[in-house]
Amino acid sequence: MLHIKCPHCGMRSQNEFSYGGDASIKRPKLNKEISNEEWDNFVYNRKSLRGKHLELWQHLSGCRQWIKVERDTATHEIFNTYRADEEIS
């Protein structure tokens, strides 16, 4: 079982969270012409690589906040967790 450190609540079991997918995907900017390719990349296309993966989780049975988690997709090691609005360099 994964143990995820919610930046708001502390270390909690995976059972309290729900998954939200790749956190590096950015929605195309509003009020500008958006090509089909840009929409395609935003809605469907994912890198989904082996190794470090920045992803969204929601602490659904806790504070209900969305958070970002940096996790290894092969070993499940969690390197760091962030608030959803934190910019990650």
Added chain:
Amino acid sequence: MQKYSIFNLVKNALSNHENWDLAWKDPTPKEEYDVVIIGGGGHGLATAYYLAKEHNITKVAIIEKGWIGGGNVGRNTTIIRSNYMHDENALFSEFGMDLWRKMSQDLNYNVMFSPRGIINLAHSDAQMNAYARRGNSMRLNGIDAVLLNREQVKEIIPMADFSENVRFPIFGGLMQPSAGTARHDAVAWGYARQADSMGVDIIQNCEVTGFDVTAGKINGIRTSRGNIKTKKVGLCVAGSTNILAEKLNMTLPIETHLLQACVSEPVKPILDRVVTFGAGHFYISQSDKGEMVMGGDLDGYNSYSQRGNLPTLQHVLTEGIAMMPFLSKLKMLRTWGGIMDMSMDGSPIIDKTHIDGLYLNCGWCYGGFKATPASGWTFAHTIAQDRVHELNAGFSLNRFSTGHLIDEKGLGTKTWIS
């Protein structure tokens, strides 16, 4: 190639079975091939077999990182069916059902195809209506479908929970009598043996490390056992699709997820059908050895680990016990996981790509095993003719940008919400 028959069995018994030929050779890679298939799973082996058999292309190599039978072809729950509503999936899968029925004779290898029927249980009136609609669609496409009421289901699977006060009472079910199971290892071995006998090189323990692409054309691949020249490459690597796509600078509508399965200790025959729970995601059948073979949901987050996580297993088995309470008495024998290429609409991709000579076969989600023959057959056609067959025309890569999704189960883009 030595034919497998009762006479050969008797003959070899006299010499203590020490003189059988190897089922397939262990060649060193040649410098050049007409077609290279990356991935020696069921789909890759079937593709090579049909390239040789249907298109007379035998200068073919299968490049496999691990060993034959070690990937998803040996990790699935062996269910074969074509109970789809949408034409693309239905016609493709029903074409595959025909290949399944002939497979043991065709490959001279007993794949133990057992058309025992699959029952999808319904737990509400609305679900019965949805199943009636799906069943009608299936029958219009020439697929057998029978809508069963509660009493009819009870006659077939009396061990399920038919009590009145359960959370998800059984209202009835949709049955495809011609669906069933087959021995998955035999499918891999049968295809490998036949492909090898027609001249295909099966190269195991060989990892693809890169591609030679110039001016939008594929010229060869780089592997851990040297470079190989070829004009045509077929990608058939399931959960590793994204890793190879990155080497080609492609981003695909695919996420790699872990799917678990498990078997109980062997027990006496109790279940002679495949049954799926309709109020969640759980399926069960009984193997010839007597084990109850079970599976269900993805682990729920991107994963390459090939090892399952217990919360998902617990969730899946809770559904199983709700459906068939006797399961709680059984001991678990084995659990395992495989990495799935989850496409964004739940349907596969068999298509050409923007790179000349590069062909893509991926996105099999929960249903890769049953598609093995049809996938190999259509992929071989796509590679040999350099154009898609009408059976896989719908499984295009660009359907996501054009909006022609094949959204069979309404899972939409969130493959992990199921």
